[in-house]
Amino acid sequence: MSELPYSSIPPLPKEISSTHVIARMIDGLGFRYYWATDGLTEKEIDFRPEKDSRNMLELLGHIYHLAFAANNVLGGHMKKKTDLSTYEEFRAETLYLYKDLSDRLKVMPDEELENYNYMGASQSFPFWYLLNGQIADALTHVGQVVSWRRISGNPQPKGVNVFLGKKS
Template identity: 25%
Template sequence: MSRQNNHFLRHTLATIAYRFQNATHNTSDDFGDFSPGQDTRTVSEVINHMYQLLRSSGMLIKEGSFNSNPSEKLTYQPEIERFSEELVNFDKILIEEELDMPTAYRLLQGPLSDILTHIGQIAMMRRLDGNPVKRGGYSSAPIAIGQFSYF
């Protein structure tokens, strides 16, 4: 087992935090109710799903299995806060628990990549709502392991 696996995943979490905050920064509370069309999730529902993915990933590490029980749905700002807190909690798990490579791969290719996809959806929904994300260079962003507040 290697701490390198955790180091890489912790950087991925910091990347998720940066991109998530960039996608949700300077938005109004009513943006949480935005949906691009019939039978699609609202922004708040997307964030709720992202929270469930992260929470279940922590349970996989701690308890050995994913928890697929739905979480309570909150309004927009509380969903943002809960997801942000779960990023910090998951980072603490990665500090405490040394992961093997198959588990690290599973987390990266599954829930963490899914969360990044959903952040892209939120950014797209912002553009559709008339409030596009400010342009910037993600590859040169000031992302640091263990840092979860950027804006």
């Protein structure tokens, strides 16, 4: 398998546009997810903060589904993987989905965003709802991963700088 994306954030875009701003949000999310999930052990994978909550693996599965939805709504053609069962599989596939989405956004004209809608259970929503829906939700859950791994005794690796998008 090739090296996973997002050990660092890609270079800044050369111009500001709607699609570049969204791509940068996705890049930041991918970077945070990469380091939040780097080096998890079986102890963290099985961790559940309370008996009625998801465990870490279930949480990673949920983040994968959010990544798939965001990618799919904005023109992605990757097939949803239904056979994922390990931490490594969820981690890799989620990172590839975010990379695919970011790459596509970086070459997408702003006007094209108007063509994308999220099909909810009973109605269609403009792409804007992805920002406060699947993308913001994924950021929240990545924060949970960071917190849960700290609680279970294996904090995120030292030197991760989310502002600069690199690890020292």
